[in-house]
Amino acid sequence: MENTDANQDLEQLERLMSPCVLCPRECRAERRGGAKGFCGLGTEIVVSDAMPHYGEEPPLSGRHGAGTIFFSSCNLRCIFCQNHQISRKTTGSILTPEELAEVMLRLQERGCHNIDAVTPTHQTPPIMVALDIARRRGLTIPYIHNCGGYESLEVIRLLAGRVEIYMPDMKYGDDDLAQEFSGVKEYRRHARAALTEMARQVGDGLELREGVAVRGLLIRHLVLPGCLENSFTVLDDIRASVSTGVSLSIMSQYTPAAQACRHPLLGRRIRRDEYRRVVDYALALGFSQLFVQEVDDRHLSPDFDRDDPFNWE
Numbered sequence: 001m002e003n004t005d006a007n008q009d010l011e012q013l014e015r016l017m018s019p020c021v022l023c024p025r026e027c028r029a030e031r032r033g034g035a036k037g038f039c040g041l042g043t044e045i046v047v048s049d050a051m052p053h054y055g056e057e058p059p060l061s062g063r064h065g066a067g068t069i070f071f072s073s074c075n076l077r078c079i080f081c082q083n084h085q086i087s088r089k090t091t092g093s094i095l096t097p098e099e100l101a102e103v104m105l106r107l108q109e110r111g112c113h114n115i116d117a118v119t120p121t122h123q124t125p126p127i128m129v130a131l132d133i134a135r136r137r138g139l140t141i142p143y144i145h146n147c148g149g150y151e152s153l154e155v156i157r158l159l160a161g162r163v164e165i166y167m168p169d170m171k172y173g174d175d176d177l178a179q180e181f182s183g184v185k186e187y188r189r190h191a192r193a194a195l196t197e198m199a200r201q202v203g204d205g206l207e208l209r210e211g212v213a214v215r216g217l218l219i220r221h222l223v224l225p226g227c228l229e230n231s232f233t234v235l236d237d238i239r240a241s242v243s244t245g246v247s248l249s250i251m252s253q254y255t256p257a258a259q260a261c262r263h264p265l266l267g268r269r270i271r272r273d274e275y276r277r278v279v280d281y282a283l284a285l286g287f288s289q290l291f292v293q294e295v296d297d298r299h300l301s302p303d304f305d306r307d308d309p310f311n312w313e
């Protein structure tokens, strides 16, 4: 990407933050003037934590961990959020882009294989400013945009050339569930468009070097209890909007959390047979690059099989 194009993309990204249309909620809050939209943040970077993280899929955690940076708040408000201690709060360490760039460089110095931004959607412009600074100061490891799938197509287009690995969730194939569980409209349409654009930029598989991901797309789907039709439609949608060659992580670790604990559907963990039905459906559709888990395998060993990184048992 030419520098002038890259700078123009960054300027356009920053314009999209105020009035804010950074995500499909399109709150149009004048964040630069101090107003706050649904996610409750201004224009500053707010970080909850940063650390080597060994719980991502093996090609991302590798032996030395993903360099995970947890950003405070979220543009979604899933009633079952598995990360609600971070996603619900708007407080944390307020960093300048220069300071965030230093955090990225420190994670690289600690041996992390990548910068794993969780969840970046509502803070994307200043994160990209920080990434540019870190690149100029010697950051060479890939940047992972680890997001919830409810993304603006225009924003994803503007990230072309900056993101090496996209790791979006694909939560819903049923917009009524998306409205009920996450309070969003048209999740399906927005997520499908974003996934197609992500695959266009970085390809639909994960490119590995010595067992560690350096580029590509990995889509995650968390199987929800009693919502198998939703999972089946998600898989149909991924096949239609990307391909069956995409790296796909079917996650079994759902645990009732936050308001979901008392929900009639969501108040329990998934059963082994539910998970198996979703995996079988994916296999029947022809998905070949699957990350699967045993139900109840809550913790993944960093000591994965480097010769067979897709064997995630």
Ligand code: SF4
Pocket: 020, 021, 022, 023, 024, 025, 026, 027, 028, 029, 036, 037, 038, 039, 040, 074, 075, 121, 122, 123
């Ligand atoms: S990023 Fe936040 S303020 Fe902007 S549109 Fe989304 S929820 Fe609203």
